[in-house]
Amino acid sequence: xxxxxxxxxxxxxNQSLCxxxxxxxxxxASAFSVKEARRLYQSEHPHLILxxxxxxxxxxxxxxxxxxxxxxIPVLFLTARDLEEDALRGYELGAEDYVTKPFSMKILLRKxxxxxxxxxxxxxxxxxxxxxxxxxxxxxxxxxGNEISLTPTEHRLLKELVQNRGQLLTYSILLDxxxxxxxxxMDKHALAVNINRLRGKLEDPxxxxxxxxxxxxxxxxxx
Amino acid sequence: xxxxxxxxxxxxxNQSLCxxxxxxxxxxASAFSVKEARRLYQSEHPHLILxxxxxxxxxxxxxxxxxxxxxxIPVLFLTARDLEEDALRGYELGAEDYVTKPFSMKILLRKxxxxxxxxxxxxxxxxxxxxxxxxxxxxxxxxxGNEISLTPTEHRLLKELVQNRGQLLTYSILLDxxxxxxxxxMDKHALAVNINRLRGKLEDPxxxxxxxxxxxxxxxxxx
DNA sequence: GTCAAAAATCACAGATTTGTGATAAAGTAA
DNA sequence: TTACTTTATCACAAATCTGTGATTTTTGAC
Numbered sequence: 001x002x003x004x005x006x007x008x009x010x011x012x013x014n015q016s017l018c019x020x021x022x023x024x025x026x027x028x029a030s031a032f033s034v035k036e037a038r039r040l041y042q043s044e045h046p047h048l049i050l051x052x053x054x055x056x057x058x059x060x061x062x063x064x065x066x067x068x069x070x071x072x073i074p075v076l077f078l079t080a081r082d083l084e085e086d087a088l089r090g091y092e093l094g095a096e097d098y099v100t101k102p103f104s105m106k107i108l109l110r111k112x113x114x115x116x117x118x119x120x121x122x123x124x125x126x127x128x129x130x131x132x133x134x135x136x137x138x139x140x141x142x143x144x145g146n147e148i149s150l151t152p153t154e155h156r157l158l159k160e161l162v163q164n165r166g167q168l169l170t171y172s173i174l175l176d177x178x179x180x181x182x183x184x185x186m187d188k189h190a191l192a193v194n195i196n197r198l199r200g201k202l203e204d205p206x207x208x209x210x211x212x213x214x215x216x217x218x219x220x221x222x223x
Numbered sequence: 224x225x226x227x228x229x230x231x232x233x234x235x236x237n238q239s240l241c242x243x244x245x246x247x248x249x250x251x252a253s254a255f256s257v258k259e260a261r262r263l264y265q266s267e268h269p270h271l272i273l274x275x276x277x278x279x280x281x282x283x284x285x286x287x288x289x290x291x292x293x294x295x296i297p298v299l300f301l302t303a304r305d306l307e308e309d310a311l312r313g314y315e316l317g318a319e320d321y322v323t324k325p326f327s328m329k330i331l332l333r334k335x336x337x338x339x340x341x342x343x344x345x346x347x348x349x350x351x352x353x354x355x356x357x358x359x360x361x362x363x364x365x366x367x368g369n370e371i372s373l374t375p376t377e378h379r380l381l382k383e384l385v386q387n388r389g390q391l392l393t394y395s396i397l398l399d400x401x402x403x404x405x406x407x408x409m410d411k412h413a414l415a416v417n418i419n420r421l422r423g424k425l426e427d428p429x430x431x432x433x434x435x436x437x438x439x440x441x442x443x444x445x446x
Numbered sequence: 447g448t449c450a451a452a453a454a455t456c457a458c459a460g461a462t463t464t465g466t467g468a469t470a471a472a473g474t475a476a
Numbered sequence: 477t478t479a480c481t482t483t484a485t486c487a488c489a490a491a492t493c494t495g496t497g498a499t500t501t502t503t504g505a506c
Contacts, residue, residue, distance in 0.1 A: 084327045091333035097320070104307050110314035118341045151493055152375055189453095190495050196454060197494090212453065214503060374463055412483095413465050419484060420464090435483065437473060 002116055005046035006030045007037040007063070008078060009055050013101075017050070020105050026112075034058040041067065045166045048116060049075045053086065061093055068094045071127050071223055074115045078103075127162065127223045131207045134162060143202050153178070154198050161210065161220040170217040225339055228269035229253045230260040230286070231301060232278050236324075240273070243328050249335075257281040264290065268389060271339060272298045276309065284316055291317045294446075297338045301326075350385065350446045354430045357385060366425050376401070377421050384433065384443040393440040 004026045008014040014030055021028045029044045031037040034055050041049075049067060053060040064075050077090045077098035090098050096115050099108055127134045133142040139155050141148040150158065160177055161169065171188050178191065195218060199210055209222050227249045231237040237253055244251045252267045254260035257278050264272075272290060276283040287298050300313045300321035313321050319338050322331055350357045356365040362378050364371045373381065383400055384392065394411050401414065418441060422433055432445050 084330060087330055088333060091330075091337065096337055097334075107307060107310055107314075110311060111320075114314065114319055153494070187495075189497090192453060193455085193495070196456095199454095214452070376464070410465075412467090415483060416465070416485085419486095422484095437482065 001025070001027050002048065003027045003029065003044055003046040004112070005037060005040055005044060005049045007032075007034070007049065007055060007060065008052040009033065010052070020109070021112075024109055024112075032056075034060070034063045037063055038066070043166075046073065048112065049073055050078060050112075051075055052078045053090070054080065061089060064090070064093045064095060070129065074118075076111065076115065129222055132202060132209065132222070134158070136162065141202070143207075144204065148201050150198075150201065153194055154201070157194050157198055158202075161218065162223070165220040165223055168213055168217055168219045174217060224248070224250050225271065226250045226252065226267055226269040227335070228260060228263055228267060228272045230255075230257070230273065230278060230283065231275040232256065233275070239328075243332070244335075247332055247335075255279075257283070257286050260286055261289070269296065271335065272296055273301060273335075274298055275301045276313070277303065284312060287313070287316045287318060297341075299334065299338065352445055355425060355432065355445070357381070359385065364425070366430075367427070371424050373421075373424065376417055377424070380417050380421055381425075384441065385446070388443040388446055391436055391440055391442045397440060 002025075004021055006014065006017055006021070006028055008017060008030075009032045011032075014032065018028050018030050029040045029046060031040050032055075034057050037049075037051075037055075040046075049064075051060045051064060055063075060077065064077075067073055067075065072094075074096040075090075075094070077087075077095050078101060079086050079090075079098055080101045082100040087098050097111050099111065126136070131144055135141070136159050139150065141150060141158070156178060160174065171191065175188065175191060178194075179187075195210060195212075202209055207222075209220060211219050211221050213219060225248075227244055229237065229240055229244070229251055231240060231253075232255045234255075237255065241251050241253050252263045252269060254263050255278075257280050260272075260274075260278075263269075272287075274283045274287060278286075283300065287300075290296055290298065295317075297319040298313075298317070300310075300318050301324060302309050302313075302321055303324045305323040310321050320334050322334065349359070354367055358364070359382050362373065364373060364381070379401060383397065394414065398411065398414060401417075402410075418433060418435075426432055432443060434442050434444050436442060
């Protein structure tokens with residue numbers, strides 16, 4: 001299910017958007033301030049952000065920049081003013097689109113659909129936290145400036161982990177997705193070895209990315 | 224360079240759009256009717272279509288549907304009327320966005336940028352001609368119903384060919400992209416071998432996809 | 447702390463991949 | 477046609493990849 005982070009301080013608008021989005025089948029995390037939005041971003045890892053430019057504790061633009069630095073999550077601006085300038089500034093920051101209030105809910109929903117349709121099919125997700133730089137599409141990875149080459153399995157594993165960053169991937173799920181079904185709990189060991197190899201290539205003492213949850217599975221942390 | 228197909232019957236608007244787009248670095252094919260647009264589409268294979276809904280010889284919607292059936296080329300509608308209904312109809316047909324006349328050229332250019340940014344980075348291109356089915360993102364290929372497994376190099380090669388389908392890829396370009404630079408004309412032979420292996424997996428007497436241009440390079444035909 | 451289960455690490459070998467060399471086939475120009 | 481160049485094909489070996497086994501380290505419950 002697609003998760004949307006909604007940041008809008010107008011109580012009423014926030015609520016009605018929430019309702020409409022949920023009705024459409026999205027999972028919604030709603031924030032009323034930049035601070036809250038930041039927190040929710042990190043815990044929820046939304047697929048798309050719906051962002052009011054004017055929030056009580058800061059401009060939406062700043063939050064947008066912050067997000068875009070970390071990962072290429074689509075951002076759609078909600079703006080009260082229909083100024084060309086505003087829209088252009090949004091685009092400069094990498095926003096995908098904008099709607100001016102008041103807007104038609106139907107149109108907004110279509111815009112979301114279009115963007116998410118693209119995103120879903122977009123595997124060129126690039127991540128960068130200053131040390132590690134991952135381009136899933138190109139299968140290119142840089143750690144601390146050095147180009148790193150991954151084997152096919154390592155790449156598949158990395159993709160699986162990063163695409164589900166922040167959430168625990170149980171052994172059964174991971175094995176299932178890595179080796180087409182049937183594997184199940186058979187060779188948890190093979191998985192461990194590949195995790196090990198991946199860690200060897202990506203991590204260093206100061207930069208850990210793959211964490212193990214005892215008895216459960218693995219999880220990507222960071223970004 | 225990104226090619227844009229512009230279909231707009233208003234002489235003046237067509238011309239100024241042409242100018243602005245070219246100035247931005249796009250290559251533009253301009254049409255004044257649906258008929259012309261259709262012809263240009265087939266000869267030029269544009270990356271994006273800028274489409275007026277009202278053309279003298281037919282509705283833009285129809286042309287949009289026709290295009291979308293063949294391939295997933297992004298379409299951006301130009302509409303005189305700012306009616307919710309119009310926009311929704313466009314979206315239903317798979318349009319990426321729309322602008323209502325009169326519009327800000329700057330905004331239009333940003334919208335184009337956003338869409339093309341997505342497209343460029345979109346590797347989940349699936350092709351299917353009944354015999355061969357390719358999902359570049361998933362690295363899955365089926366030929367005549369049978370799942371085919373490709374090695375990493377084969378996959379890279381296929382991707383390169385298919386993403387530039389219809390156009391000749393010279394040896395130097397292909398070698399350059401397959402083996403990071405420097406290779407140049409050195410091992411044209413290695414390329415030939417990999418082409419051969421790919422052909423062995425994908426083709427059969429009745430289904431040929433990779434054609435050679437004597438002394439020049441290779442080219443993907445089909446789709 | 448002790449202990450057992452889980453995870454990490456390392457070396458190894460079978461399997462796969464991939465460029466090279468040799469040879470055959472096909473294309474081009476005279 | 478003939479001579480010559482380019483491309484295709486096949487077999488082989490070096491390099492790489494990848495799961496298994498053996499061993500050590502870590503974890504969590506008692």
